[in-house]
Amino acid sequence: MTSSKLYNAIFAAGIALILACLMIGVKLDTDSSVLAVKGATAEQWIWIAVGISVVFLSQLFSAQVDALFGAIPKPNFKAVLPQEKKMAVLKPWLISAVIVGMLIWPFMVSRGTVDLATLTLIYIMLGLGLNIVVGLAGLLDLGFVAFYAVGAYTYALLSQYFGMSFWACLPISAGLAALFGFLLGFPVLRLRGDYLAIVTLGFGEIIRILLNNWTSLTGGPNGISGIDKPTLFGLEFNRRAKEEGAMTFHEYFDMDYSSSYKVIFLYLIAVLLVICVIYLINRLMRMPIGRAWEALREDEIACRSLGLNRTAIKLSAFTLGASTAGFAGCFFAARQGFISPESFIFIESAIILAIVVLGGMGSQMGIIFAAIIMTILPELAREFSEYRMLLFGLLMVVMMRWRPEGLVPIKRPNLELKQQ
Amino acid sequence: MSQLLLDVNGLTMRFGGLVAVNGVNLKVKNRQIVSVIGPNGAGKTTVFNCLSGFYIPTEGSVMLKNQQIAGLKDYQISRKGLVRTFQHVRLFQKMTVIENMLVAQHRHLNTNLFSGLLKTPNYRRLEKDAMEHAAHWLKEVRLLDYANREAGNLSYGQQRRLEIARCMVTQPELLMLDEPAAGLNPNETKELDELIISLRDEHEISILLIEHDMSLVMGISDHIYVIAQGTPLADGNAEQIKGNPDVIKAYLGEE
Numbered sequence: 267m268t269s270s271k272l273y274n275a276i277f278a279a280g281i282a283l284i285l286a287c288l289m290i291g292v293k294l295d296t297d298s299s300v301l302a303v304k305g306a307t308a309e310q311w312i313w314i315a316v317g318i319s320v321v322f323l324s325q326l327f328s329a330q331v332d333a334l335f336g337a338i339p340k341p342n343f344k345a346v347l348p349q350e351k352k353m354a355v356l357k358p359w360l361i362s363a364v365i366v367g368m369l370i371w372p373f374m375v376s377r378g379t380v381d382l383a384t385l386t387l388i389y390i391m392l393g394l395g396l397n398i399v400v401g402l403a404g405l406l407d408l409g410f411v412a413f414y415a416v417g418a419y420t421y422a423l424l425s426q427y428f429g430m431s432f433w434a435c436l437p438i439s440a441g442l443a444a445l446f447g448f449l450l451g452f453p454v455l456r457l458r459g460d461y462l463a464i465v466t467l468g469f470g471e472i473i474r475i476l477l478n479n480w481t482s483l484t485g486g487p488n489g490i491s492g493i494d495k496p497t498l499f500g501l502e503f504n505r506r507a508k509e510e511g512a513m514t515f516h517e518y519f520d521m522d523y524s525s526s527y528k529v530i531f532l533y534l535i536a537v538l539l540v541i542c543v544i545y546l547i548n549r550l551m552r553m554p555i556g557r558a559w560e561a562l563r564e565d566e567i568a569c570r571s572l573g574l575n576r577t578a579i580k581l582s583a584f585t586l587g588a589s590t591a592g593f594a595g596c597f598f599a600a601r602q603g604f605i606s607p608e609s610f611i612f613i614e615s616a617i618i619l620a621i622v623v624l625g626g627m628g629s630q631m632g633i634i635f636a637a638i639i640m641t642i643l644p645e646l647a648r649e650f651s652e653y654r655m656l657l658f659g660l661l662m663v664v665m666m667r668w669r670p671e672g673l674v675p676i677k678r679p680n681l682e683l684k685q686q
Numbered sequence: 687m688s689q690l691l692l693d694v695n696g697l698t699m700r701f702g703g704l705v706a707v708n709g710v711n712l713k714v715k716n717r718q719i720v721s722v723i724g725p726n727g728a729g730k731t732t733v734f735n736c737l738s739g740f741y742i743p744t745e746g747s748v749m750l751k752n753q754q755i756a757g758l759k760d761y762q763i764s765r766k767g768l769v770r771t772f773q774h775v776r777l778f779q780k781m782t783v784i785e786n787m788l789v790a791q792h793r794h795l796n797t798n799l800f801s802g803l804l805k806t807p808n809y810r811r812l813e814k815d816a817m818e819h820a821a822h823w824l825k826e827v828r829l830l831d832y833a834n835r836e837a838g839n840l841s842y843g844q845q846r847r848l849e850i851a852r853c854m855v856t857q858p859e860l861l862m863l864d865e866p867a868a869g870l871n872p873n874e875t876k877e878l879d880e881l882i883i884s885l886r887d888e889h890e891i892s893i894l895l896i897e898h899d900m901s902l903v904m905g906i907s908d909h910i911y912v913i914a915q916g917t918p919l920a921d922g923n924a925e926q927i928k929g930n931p932d933v934i935k936a937y938l939g940e941e
């Protein structure tokens with residue numbers, strides 16, 4: 267064992283000690299109307315000591331810890347899946363089975379579960395959108411939530427001021443978000459990596475702060491409430507029709523009113539949107555534009571030397587990624603019925619980025635899995651809600667050590683060549 | 687009668703105070719192999735960067751088929767039929783060999799989003815043509831069996847060949863190769879030699895070559911330019927260059 271390891275371990279333990287002392291060791295508390303500084307209890311000190319020794323030991327024996335991570339078996343998808351040829355035959359059946367399952371499933375579970383699934387589907391959409399920008403085109407975007415916000419506010423405002431319907435606003439939201447993506451694309455064309463990340467981060471904040479302060483239009487921090495829910499060919503899912511003469515869903519089909527219809531209907535719309543998005547992006551990835559995005563990520567200089575216009579390629583990635591977020595945002599506003607700038611803070615961007623990275627940059631399958639994990643885990647660990655961010659961080663560290671290429675690394679398409 | 691394809695006059699490139707290229711003249715005719723040689727740091731790669739639009743030359747004119755191209759954007763120049771390889775191989779490493787070949791044909795494909803989503807007949811036809819074209823060139827460089835491998839996993843010699851094939855599918859008139867033989871073994875170098883000659887004789891394009899391997903250069907070049915410290919030193923055919931005392935001094939002086 268080298269001395270540098272020991273030094274490292276002592277350093278890490280020292281940092282941990284300082285942080286723990288500040289965050290857990292001392293507490294401000296009101297002591298009969300006077301503020302008092304209180305030390306931690308003996309039990310807490312023991313926990314701190316345990317934590318620090320864990321940090322110390324794991325740093326000291328980092329090689330062994332790494333080996334341990336290496337020893338955890340990695341899921342081998344190739345072994346689980348049938349062979350390539352069989353797969354090609356099975357694939358359409360598998361996909362139909364999954365779709366049918368997703369359509370039937372909500373009728374058998376509780377309202378809360380369906381609602382959670384809807385949220386997951388929103389994150390899948392966001393992840394797929396960001397995947398175009400980060401995973402495929404290799405442009406690190408930390409302000410993706412801005413386009414989500416644009417989509418959500420577009421629908422909220424159009425519905426509030428002009429009474430426009432969800433279905434009419436869906437393409438408008440996507441279009442407007444795409445326009446914002448295009449506008450952001452221009453100033454950052456020459457930027458890459460860290461610089462790009464900083465500018466997009468700033469852009470995300472600008473949009474949020476704008477929404478927060480433009481009180482006359484957006485209602486500022488109070489947000490917009492009472493946003494209409496989507497309708498089914500004009501049929502509402504409320505107990506009573508909002509508009510004079512309009513029919514509600516349960517009246518039309520002569521059923522008893524149940525609030526779960528609405529939840530299930532929203533879920534079904536989300537499924538529909540996600541399927542559309544997956545299909546479209548999957549096609550794009552196999553098209554010249556998708557290949558150009560990946561080529562740009564791999565080697566920008568080689569792209570230029572082959573006659574590819576990097577401006578057009580970058581802008582198209584930003585635009586199409588943003589429009590997906592706009593789509594998701596519009597649906598989000600409709601589902602929530604209430605939006606405020608609070609929903610579009612930086613942490614959301616970080617979570618979406620985490621989904622893309624966890625899933626395995628570029629791979630759609632991975633992103634779907636990662637989105638499911640990232641939305642379901644916090645729900646399962648409700649009791650630990652205070653530690654949500656801690657768990658989140660832990661998950662990222664473990665994943666990056668265990669499987670740095672992501673859950674399901676991208677699979678290259680196999681193109682058949684005719685032998686001449 | 688062979689015509690003038692590329693005509694470079696007084697090309698100069700300054701980086702701040704450093705004059706990397708100083709008044710270089712080059713002429714390349716149709717179906718010619720022209721080499722640029724010179725000691726390390728002579729400014730050969732910088733000349734390529736100026737011609738291909740990666741740098742905008744400080745002075746001088748670059749005429750391709752009697753058209754001024756100095757100052758055009760890099761991608762515009764490559765669309766005019768002047769394509770290059772790099773001293774250090776630049777492939778799309780994580781993409782397959784065939785995908786590399788398809789990206790190079792980007793502008794020959796139907797890039798309209800809706801045609802692609804709807805798979806219009808025109809889109810399918812262009813995509814199919816591109817695949818055939820790619821297959822043809824992969825066969826020329828003996829990489830057809832590797833079509834679905836990741837480019838980054840190929841051997842070094844294969845990567846070099848793929849880079850040339852990838853340039854060829856863009857249908858260039860002038861191919862510029864920056865030290866294509868660097869790092870190749872004698873067998874691979876011989877094969878490269880034959881490939882370059884076949885590009886000229888069978889595919890009727892011109893080649894501008896930077897190379898340190900003197901036996902390769904002397905064997906295949908129709909004309910050779912020597913530059914040292916950015917300045918033109920001599921030009922002529924292989925015999926003239928071999929016997930030029932200035933050239934010998936420049937090379938030996940370097941040692």
Ligand SMILES: Nc1ncnc2c1ncn2[C@@H]1O[C@H](COP(=O)(O)OP(=O)(O)OP(=O)(O)O)[C@@H](O)[C@H]1O
Pocket residue numbers: 701704706724725726727728729730731732733773
């Ligand atoms: N972007 C740049 N900025 C500043 N100086 C540069 C730049 N590019 C090249 N140079 C300088 O120009 C000179 C010529 O470099 P160049 O790469 O063209 O040489 P070369 O002839 O290709 O050499 P080699 O045979 O080693 O490849 C070098 O002194 C180099 O440092």
Ligand SMILES: [Mg+2]
Pocket residue numbers: 730731732773
């Ligand atoms: Mg060089």
